[in-house]
Amino acid sequence: MTALREKQLLEDVVASFDAKDERLQTIVEAATRHLHAFVREVGLTHSEWDAGISFLTAVGQMCTPERQEMVLLSDVLGVSSQMELTSAPSHDEATANTVLGPFYVAGSPWRDEGASILESGDPGPRVIMRGCVRDTAGRPIEGATVDVWQNASNKLYAVQDPQQDPNNLRGRFRTSERGSFSFSTVRPVAYAIPDDGPVGRLLDLVGRHPWRPAHIHFLVTAPGYDPLTTHVFDSDSDYLDSDAVFGVEESLVTTFQAADHQRGALDAEFDFVLLASRDTFRSDREPGT
């Protein structure tokens, strides 16, 4: 009898929605069905519901223009990565999409091929990063935009750190007619996501650390191709197997190796493969520029 009433309640709620926007109707209905199923599946008690309400409220209240705790929650539960996989399904032949992350800032300075993205002093090892942008048939894509950003040796991105030049360790490059790009930088380092808020407390309660392995972010775009948001990870980094936000794909890990040609500098290489745009649907996921 109770199971019947529980089912009837869910159907009443679903029947109450009459959105003009069909897509919104689909999303709200699915969210409602999963929420009710969750409550029934675990037999959520009053005090647990209370704790959940307090937690989500605290997550919302932690948000400021500089910090998006709700995104962080989505990230640490792997929901952001799941959305990336679902909304922009990677093809075996193209480079995998990953989360954009909270440190992307549009409008990085344009730089020449081979230029340094360092604008502030940094004690880290120097790295020459190079690669090519190609289509799935292996043809170079000329004039693609390669937008890069990474953290400094003190673990912070320029956007987090008033001590750094706002343009430090970020820049945009255009690929050559051979599809190539290159720049010099410092080796990125592992860092902890902000863990002094409710999401940090959750991580602690579920026995997890807040660390991400060292990486450089790339946003690669070219007319006629799906935009690619991805990371390149340093194969020597800790936490490759336990990235706090589930961004690591084996195919995105590369080796930073000692280079002969330049004393003390490391060489890293990564080639990106873009997928030709097939539908307008995908344009949806292009980040603001």
Place this chain on the structure above:
Amino acid sequence: MTALREKQLLEDVVASFDAKDERLQTIVEAATRHLHAFVREVGLTHSEWDAGISFLTAVGQMCTPERQEMVLLSDVLGVSSQMELTSAPSHDEATANTVLGPFYVAGSPWRDEGASILESGDPGPRVIMRGCVRDTAGRPIEGATVDVWQNASNKLYAVQDPQQDPNNLRGRFRTSERGSFSFSTVRPVAYAIPDDGPVGRLLDLVGRHPWRPAHIHFLVTAPGYDPLTTHVFDSDSDYLDSDAVFGVEESLVTTFQAADHQRGALDAEFDFVLLASRDTFRSDREPGT
């Protein structure tokens, strides 16, 4: 291939949880599985995820000590009612539990049988409300606490309205040896839940109104019995079929009828049936007193 990666991602996330508290582990794992399933089921896009993050952030930021927008969201999606049904399954023989709602304030004044709960002027029709508290075998329960609260004719509860005496339209009664209680009051009126925030905007987008049918809240407790949180609805009210928070049960609707014995006053009657406590689990859902 992509479906495999999506599944693997979910399993990686679930495997990352290692909570000391087994119950927390169960809840976080179930929440994560439903979130990922939701994302995959609807094929959530980047801009939809963005809109969802912004909405939940706004809900959290709307919360103040006087207003709990996250509870409101749970209410309008029927999640609060589902939790009440799930955590305190009603038995056919006992009165149905419903949501406590945001206007309950502990510590209402004790009043004598038959007393009025009006402490401020009110133009509404007078009502004599009476009933009995019984166990499932029909035996009266003496000394049960009947804690009542309702809104005034201006639609507001005392806790929302500085013009009302803080004790207006609320009170606690003890049942007599026959299990009976009675009090005089005014007829409650239908009212809209706060709809000037993100939850109101959602209701608008999904084509719903924010109204609740007229009702009186009851919290009935007695040693040895499960606490009963419920409403009694006025059968003449609008919105009985479309309560914004899904609190209506047919069994909780009663008629406010013209009484002969008192000129202009209405009579309403409702008997409550409590379930004997069988396990300590239930004590969990007793609201703060």
